[in-house]
Amino acid sequence: MLxxxxxxxxxxxxxxxxxxxxxAQLDGDTDLSVRxxxxxxxxxxxxxxTEDGYINTLMRIPYAPDNQGVPNKPPIxxxxxxxLTAEMFTHLGPENSPAFNLASQGFDVWISNQRGTIxxxxxxxxxxxxxxxxxxxxxxVSYRQDYMADITAIKDSTGYGTVGVLGFHNGAAxxxxxxxxxxEYFNENANVGVLMAFVPSYAHSNAPVFxxxxxxxxxxxxxxxxxxxxxxxxALTFIHRTICVNIPLICSFIDGIWNGEIxxxxxxxxxxxxxxxxxxxxxxxxLNNHLTQSFxxxxxTFYDYGPEENLERxxxxxxxLIPFEDTNNPVAMFMASLDLSYGHEDDEWYADxxxxxxxxxxxxxxxxxxxxxxxxxxYLPDLGEVFAEHxxxxxx
Numbered sequence: 001m002l003x004x005x006x007x008x009x010x011x012x013x014x015x016x017x018x019x020x021x022x023x024a025q026l027d028g029d030t031d032l033s034v035r036x037x038x039x040x041x042x043x044x045x046x047x048x049x050t051e052d053g054y055i056n057t058l059m060r061i062p063y064a065p066d067n068q069g070v071p072n073k074p075p076i077x078x079x080x081x082x083x084l085t086a087e088m089f090t091h092l093g094p095e096n097s098p099a100f101n102l103a104s105q106g107f108d109v110w111i112s113n114q115r116g117t118i119x120x121x122x123x124x125x126x127x128x129x130x131x132x133x134x135x136x137x138x139x140x141v142s143y144r145q146d147y148m149a150d151i152t153a154i155k156d157s158t159g160y161g162t163v164g165v166l167g168f169h170n171g172a173a174x175x176x177x178x179x180x181x182x183x184e185y186f187n188e189n190a191n192v193g194v195l196m197a198f199v200p201s202y203a204h205s206n207a208p209v210f211x212x213x214x215x216x217x218x219x220x221x222x223x224x225x226x227x228x229x230x231x232x233x234x235a236l237t238f239i240h241r242t243i244c245v246n247i248p249l250i251c252s253f254i255d256g257i258w259n260g261e262i263x264x265x266x267x268x269x270x271x272x273x274x275x276x277x278x279x280x281x282x283x284x285x286x287l288n289n290h291l292t293q294s295f296x297x298x299x300x301t302f303y304d305y306g307p308e309e310n311l312e313r314x315x316x317x318x319x320x321l322i323p324f325e326d327t328n329n330p331v332a333m334f335m336a337s338l339d340l341s342y343g344h345e346d347d348e349w350y351a352d353x354x355x356x357x358x359x360x361x362x363x364x365x366x367x368x369x370x371x372x373x374x375x376x377x378x379y380l381p382d383l384g385e386v387f388a389e390h391x392x393x394x395x396x
Contacts (some may be wrong), residue, residue, distance in 0.1 A: 032059055032087050032111075039094040040065035041103055048153045049124065051147040056120035057113045063312050064094075064104040071109035074391035075154050076164040079171035082287070085119055088113035088168070088372055091224075094375045105384040107164075110154050111141050114146050114171070116284055125355040126264065128353045139290035139303045140170070141322075143180035151189050162394040163189040164387040168371065170291070172198035176324065176350075183328035191394035192359070192386060199342045200324075200350035203298030266361050272373055300324070324353040332360035332386045334379055339368040360386050 036043035042062040049055050063070070068206045078099060080088040089111060101107045113119035115138060126135035151163050165186075167175030172195040179186045179193050186193065220272035244251035251272075290303050304310065307317035314320055327392045331354055335347060351358050362382065366374040 004274055006116075020167050021250065031136050032090060035087070035090050036061060039100065041094070041100060041140065042068065046153060047122075048149050050115070050149040052142070052145050053124040053125065053126065053396075054115040054120070054146065055122035056146055058153060059111045059113065059119075061099055061103045061109040061111070062101070063108075065077050066104065066235050067106055070106065072393060073106055074164065074387070075108040075110060075158045075160050076102060076166065076387050076391075077110045077112065077151060077154055078102075078111045079114070079145075079165070079167040079175055080117075081169040081171050082114055082140070082174055083117070083170070084193055085113050085117050090378065091373050096380070098372065098377075098380065098383070101377070101380045102384060102387070104248075105380075105388075106265065107384070107387060108158060110150070110163075112150055112171075114143055114174075116287075124130070128343065136284040137286055138284070139286050141177055141181065141302055143171075143174040144182055146160050147175065147178050148182065148185055148189075155189065160395055162189055162391070164192050164194070164391055166194035166196055166383075167192045167198070167369070168196045169199070172196055173200075173226075176200070176327075177322050179327045179329060179331070180322055180324045181326075185328050187328045190329050190333055192330045192390035194332045194334060194383070194386065196371050197336055198333060198350075199346070201298060201300050201346040202342055203346055253300045324350060325355075327354045327357050330359045330390055333358065333362070334371065334383065335361075336366045337363040337371055338370070357388075 033043045033045075035041075041064055042060075042342045046058045046060070047055055048058045062073070067073075071302060078086075079088050080086060086099075090097040094100045094104070099109050099111060116128075116136065121135075124236060126133040128135040147165070147298050151165065153332055155161070165175065167173070175193060176195055176198065179190070229279040247375075286303070293304050301319040302314065302322070305313060310319055311317050333347065333351070335344075347361075351361060360382075362379070364370070364379045366376070371379065
């Protein structure tokens with residue numbers, strides 16, 4: 001028995017060493033400046049202050065190795081998932097990563113790091129480490145402040161009149177909210193809004209995670225009442241950053257069943273590993289509540305504070321719907337046919353609401369996360385054409 005225990009202990013020790021070695025190898029790759037330097041791309045970063053006081057880091061890839069001296073590249077602005085960072089767009093190396101590929105196509109690529117993410121935890125007054133400061137008191141509607149501040153900064157820096165904008169996953173949802181709620185701003189300043197892996201509504205979702213998540217509002221409220229404004233469970237972080245990085249196929253298979261967003265048969269191993277490594281597992285309760293409210297109701301609304309506070313804030317006991325029909329700028333939808341996280345009839349629902357503003361609508365044979373970690377990136381030429389066409393139309 002003692003001998004077996006000893007052998008088991010040695011095996012565990014070796015496994016942990018291997019995990020640490022693999023983690024160390026990949027961890028250096030999670031920094032965008034390191035990746036840009038490795039592949040010969042330019043890198044810059046800026047601090048941008050929003051109207052409501054959040055100080056966010058805006059990252060820029062101004063050139064690719066073969067176009068460093070080319071002036072006046074049209075600017076585009078990429079928005080990651082709201083829980084992730086700019087590095088998300090560079091998981092697949094210099095040719096197949098969206099950010100690097102678009103820079104090679106001749107665009108001046110700017111990438112958001114939204115409030116609360118690891119690169120953007122600062123504010124002119126509020127302290128993210130103080131549970132009573134209100135720093136984490138934001139939801140999906142709030143992100144429009146980040147986007148407008150960033151787009152204005154990009155215009156000021158480049159001299160261009162408009163910017164092409166892309167949002168991914170929850171970043172696409174927040175961008176769709178922003179375009180609907182600030183139609184005048186986006187009509188004047190965004191030449192196209194690209195919604196990639198966009199989930200317009202969870203009204204027809206069958207993924208198990210969304211059914212369960214819809215019942216977590218009470219837990220989130222309890223945590224917030226206890227002063228826990230950011231939930232970052234160590235166990236979940238350990239699972240993602242060690243176990244899933246080293247056995248990505250198993251974790252991605254479970255994820256695929258659980259939420260329908262990853263497909264281990266069509267997504268690359270290194271992309272899956274980097275996705276787990278980048279997942280910081282930060283869940284502000286109010287933001288999480290806003291997401292789970294949409295899971296539970298199947299509707300797309302402002303934050304639901306409860307009947308009494310809703311009446312005070314909105315003039316009705318129910319939160320108002322997001323007015324997607326008010327969108328007033330060109331919109332392109334890049335969608336995944338193998339995305340099992342929601343019902344695709346909701347795509348048609350959104351397309352009908354925005355009407356003639358929809359200028360591009362295409363499905364690609366990949367998973368939800370396939371746009372950033374998939375084994376084929378056949379959509380990238382189409383994406384470049386959409387950005388180029390609308391940049392020419394609005395900046396000539």
